[in-house]
Amino acid sequence: MPNPGFPPVRARGRGAGWYRGDCHVHSVYSDGELSPEELTAGARAAGLDFIATTEHNSAASMGAWEPHAADDFLVVLGQEVTTRAGHWLAVGIAPGQVIDWDYGAGDALIGRSLDRVHASGGLCVVAHPYAPYPSGSFMYSHQDLDAIEVWNGLWASDRPWNADNETALAEWGRGLADGVRAGLWRPAMGNSDTHLIGQIGIPHTVVLAEGLNTPALLAGLRAGRSWIAESSGVELSLAVVAAGRTAGIGEHLATCGAPVTVRAHIRGVPSAGVSFHTQRGEVHRVMLPESGAGTAVWRTTAQNTSFVRIEVRHPYGHMAALTNPVVLV
Template identity: 60%
Template sequence: MIRSEALCAAPGARSTEHNTCDTHGAWGPLAGDDLLVILGQEVTTPTGHWLALGVEAGQAVDWQYGVRDEAIDREVARVHRGGGICVAAHPHLPYPSGVFMYPFQGFDAVEVWNGQWSSDLPWNADNEAALAEWGRSLASDVHNGRFRPAIGNSDAHQEGQLALPHNVVPASGLSTEAILAGIRAGRSWIAESAGIELSLTASAGERGAGIGQRLTAREEPVTVRLDITGVPSGVVSFHTDRGTVHRESLPGDGSGAVRWQTTEAESMFVRVEVRHPGGSMAALTNPVTIRR
């Protein structure tokens, strides 16, 4: 599920069935001016699953290979040639073929939040492991000029799981190209529900940047600000290449503005996690990068 910020929360759906494109035609009557359907496939190989998003109607992606066959680059390149993006799915899901054994290199994004278990357990240890792995890679990725964004997916196997979690993507229009461009650039953030709204910005002097954007900073202080609603008594944490650098609790009504200051010399990027009092995730963002 996708929420497009720039279009008054117009929804989009990503349709990805396991190893088939036969369900693509079922979505035709549902798509319209107020609902964008992005076609895709969950490619379920013996050594990991991945998502091909933005494929043509009826386009099937080969899944009959594993790590030892060295075929993954070929299939990822096919999706890219058609304008689609490729996502490493649930890297730490603990069942045969569920753990992602391929390198992330070549993939456009990593699924750090998978909600397939149930609406009663929207965040678990497998998601925590995926988030930690992605978070550890951010410093070197940002330093090398491009980070691999994080996304969330319902991976719905039961009723009541759709949009748990979902992605909020600023986009120039309600089109497959615009939404995929926002995801590819890391402009998105992940929400537990439509009841959560947030904005993350970093500013230095008169310059500012948001999620997935780059702030050019010199020697002046950088002010990072999170505005959020919808997480009563939640705990906000700011993360940089130095790890967790700031924590602050939200009031009982779940609304607040959290500020923190840094410099370009101290922080290459800032990202945010917002958790419920018990520790489960409510929302998380991709980073704002800070460069000289």
């Protein structure tokens, strides 16, 4: 049933498909400078299908979003849980719900808060784990969280990709091999952390979902059926084929020992470098033409590779897009 005064959890959308969303934004209800109306307009202009409102330690804005939801635009309720030893995102929580934040790494209290979010059907995401300011670095175990924000765009206006993001991506990448082996890997996400005009959607996460509704989007994000884009001008698809079977981002492919072909199609990144990554690090690189449109192909086997993911970077090294892995078995 709808909750009067709060945005609906379902929009008509386009049915099953890829949806672009920014799950870390702030309005005038915490430390942002934009109203919900301005954020919604900015999100639509940036080509987004949904956003998550994540004010710091507050549910104050949740009732302000209902007028801005639409058949083709969803607002997901959330919170940035700003603790004394790192921040995390509670995405998809209940209307009016506030998650406890008053603790530090040695207090052994974060687990209770994570449990509350999971009980509401929500997603728990490590936020900007290496942010260079007091309490910005994430000092807790990642064990019970669902995803990691490896790309945070807070400084996007002058540094679309910075050293903090590079470190977060490298640490996430190093942990993938063990995570894939144990069947417990945590997907990567990218969000703008919008506070000012012009930031929203830089970057954002593109998720494969059964529809434009909160449960479906969270299911796609939780499963890692997603990739990160610097803007809606970037298009990407990744398919892995073996033994007549095909798998996409976040999926498993049973190869039956057959040769594996990995094919990535990219648009919108002129003269980009497309790199393929496995448990051995970067294993292959292809350069795109000046047009920014092209296909990159790599061949391997499941015996040599337990997963594959790709990164797309501009000629000067800044990230344009990156994917979660396809797992090979």
